[in-house]
Structure formats: C-alpha cells, structure tokens
Amino acid sequence: MVVIWEVTRACQLACRHCRAKAQRRPLPGELSTEEGRALIDQVAEVGPAIFVLTGGDPLERADLWELVRHAVGRGLHTYLAPSATPLLSREAIGTAAALGCAGIQLSLDGSTASVHDRFRGVRGTFARTEQAAAWTAEAGLPLSIATTVTNDNADDLPAIAERVRQWHAGMWSVFFLVPTGRGRPEQEVTPQRAEELLRWLVAASSSLPFRVKTTEAPQIRRLLAERSGRASIGDGRGFVFVAYDGEVWPSGFLPLSVGNVRRQPLGVIYREAPLLRQLRDPQALRGPRCSRCPYREVCGGSRSRAYAHTGDPLEDDPLCAFVPSAEEVRV
Numbered sequence: 001m002v003v004i005w006e007v008t009r010a011c012q013l014a015c016r017h018c019r020a021k022a023q024r025r026p027l028p029g030e031l032s033t034e035e036g037r038a039l040i041d042q043v044a045e046v047g048p049a050i051f052v053l054t055g056g057d058p059l060e061r062a063d064l065w066e067l068v069r070h071a072v073g074r075g076l077h078t079y080l081a082p083s084a085t086p087l088l089s090r091e092a093i094g095t096a097a098a099l100g101c102a103g104i105q106l107s108l109d110g111s112t113a114s115v116h117d118r119f120r121g122v123r124g125t126f127a128r129t130e131q132a133a134a135w136t137a138e139a140g141l142p143l144s145i146a147t148t149v150t151n152d153n154a155d156d157l158p159a160i161a162e163r164v165r166q167w168h169a170g171m172w173s174v175f176f177l178v179p180t181g182r183g184r185p186e187q188e189v190t191p192q193r194a195e196e197l198l199r200w201l202v203a204a205s206s207s208l209p210f211r212v213k214t215t216e217a218p219q220i221r222r223l224l225a226e227r228s229g230r231a232s233i234g235d236g237r238g239f240v241f242v243a244y245d246g247e248v249w250p251s252g253f254l255p256l257s258v259g260n261v262r263r264q265p266l267g268v269i270y271r272e273a274p275l276l277r278q279l280r281d282p283q284a285l286r287g288p289r290c291s292r293c294p295y296r297e298v299c300g301g302s303r304s305r306a307y308a309h310t311g312d313p314l315e316d317d318p319l320c321a322f323v324p325s326a327e328e329v330r331v
Helices: 033-046 065-073 092-097 113-120 126-137 152-166 190-203 218-223 267-272 273-281 304-309
Strands: 002-006 052-053 077-080 104-106 143-151 172-175 211-215 239-242
Touching: 033 065, 033 267, 065 077, 092 126, 104 126, 113 304, 126 143, 143 152, 143 273, 152 172, 172 239, 172 267, 190 218, 211 218, 239 267, 267 273
Parallel strands: 002 052, 002 239, 052 077, 077 104, 104 143, 143 172, 172 211
Antiparallel strands: none
16 A cells, blocks of 8 residues: 655745646645644554655655654654755755655656756756765665656656666656646657657666656556566555645546545545545446556556546546557457
8 A cells, every 4th residue: 555645735846747836835724733643543544554755845844753753653664755955954864764764755857957957947956866865875765766757858768767776776766747737738758659668668677776666657567467467556546645635636646536534534535435446446447448458457547647638537548559459459
C-alpha cells in the first residue's frame, strides 16, 4: 500500500509542470497537526504502508518533524519529497535521518542547470538538488530521483540517468506528464515517442545500478508482461493520495475526491468508494481501446491522463501507441 500525503501546497518554486499549482503561502483548510496525526493513525491501521510526505514543499510546514516522528513511531516507511529551496539544508536532511525517515526523493528534470532550472522556475535549483543528494548520502539515507518527462527533456533522459548514477540514487522514478495543474497537453510527448522512451527504459534498466520505476505510464507493464509475474499498483489500486485539505483522490494527478479523512477513515474510503472500486476493476474500462486491450489487466492505461483529456477516468489513455491485432482484441 502506497499513501501519498500532500501536507501543504506552499512552495517557493514555480515549476512549469506542477500538478498542485503550488504557491508561496499555505491554502486555507490544511489539515492541522492533530488532524495530521489522526491521518497517520488511519494509514497505520490500513496495514504496512509506504507513506510519502510531499507538497508543495513539506519543509514549509512548521510541524513537519512532529508528523514524521509520529509516522515513524507508528511503523510507517516514511519518505520525504522536499523541494530544492534554502529550506532543504544539511540540518534538515540530518533531522530526517535522525527521526528514522526511510528515504528522500529529489526531483531532477534536466541533466544540466539550464534545463532543470527552466523547469523549476528558479535559478540555482539544480545546484541545490546536487548538494542535497550529497547531504542525503552523507546522512546515510536512501535517495530516489524523480523526473517528469515532457517534450522539453525527453531527449535528455539518458544524460539524466547518468546523473542519477553519479548521485548514487537507489531508484529513478520517471513520471510521464499528465496535463493537470500547470501542466499543459502541448508539453506531453506523443504516443510514439512515449513508446520509444519506455522501450529504452526497459532495455537500459538491466544495466543501470538503480531501480527504474514509471508513473502514469503503465504501458511499460505491457513491455514487461512476459518477465513479470507481480501484481501492479495504480490509481486506486494499492495507492491513494490525500490532499492538503483531507480530500482523498485516486492519485495526485486524478483530482476526483472519493471522500475526506475528516469525515471517514482512510481504510473505509479505500475499500468502499465507488470510483476506487471501479478503478480496481479492469472490466469497468469503457474506452474502445483500453476496454478491449489484451493487456488491460496488467496495464489498464493511465486513468489520470484519461480524465485529463476526456473528463472520464475510465476512457482510453491517449499516450498509448499499442494497436493489438484482430486476434488479440478482447470482445
């Protein structure tokens, strides 16, 4: 079970593709410290979980370390996904390590400062990210790097992978842009280019010294289907997102509320929300391509991208370039 909590929308950066449209000040209605502790208790009751504190920038919350201490104390594998701002200091990373955080995730959207800083909207973020990676290693914390793929940096992925290697990260999370928040459809790669990139990731992953994971590109599961016997997770399937105000979404890129932790326990929402139950059922897909695809049970398409483009999370994922043969099509 993976639970992402957007602890705040506050952030000093102005990223071009920001899902959250983060801003300098917190939005009204943020979960309070006590409500945050209650949410953590609910996550712990769901069972063993990977618990990610994100934003905005989680370091903008004055009570962050109290929340981290409580989450670790409840046995949650707690990760931080901070922004590369002056708040991301050696002291902050050392505190995360001392409190028992399971790891740090940093964003890297270009192999050079010119590309990355243009993405992030603030000069100097590449240098801060590189320094934070070194401090994370110094603190003995596992490091993961997150990259959002757009037209601006698709050709830079091999060089970004080299940076990930140089920074000794254990995981590279490759996000394929969903046009929500500040993200725009014209920033997305084409289906054909996405297919090329996914095939490159599959081929390269066997020789890279870190794990490669994709987000909002479940088509990679089709490419790995013959090798992998593991169940996959996706929107509402082993994964939920809790927004800053307690609203529960299937993912951070699918802003459809299925409940609020102020009114219902997270476990009840996850098990019983009608939309989450639909998203866990491959038979519920109604797009003419995804609903008949032979890989719908291992892939299922990005429900977030389907919603962003069509307004229906059960429609086809427009990023997919796969065309099954007549014999493969399920009726």
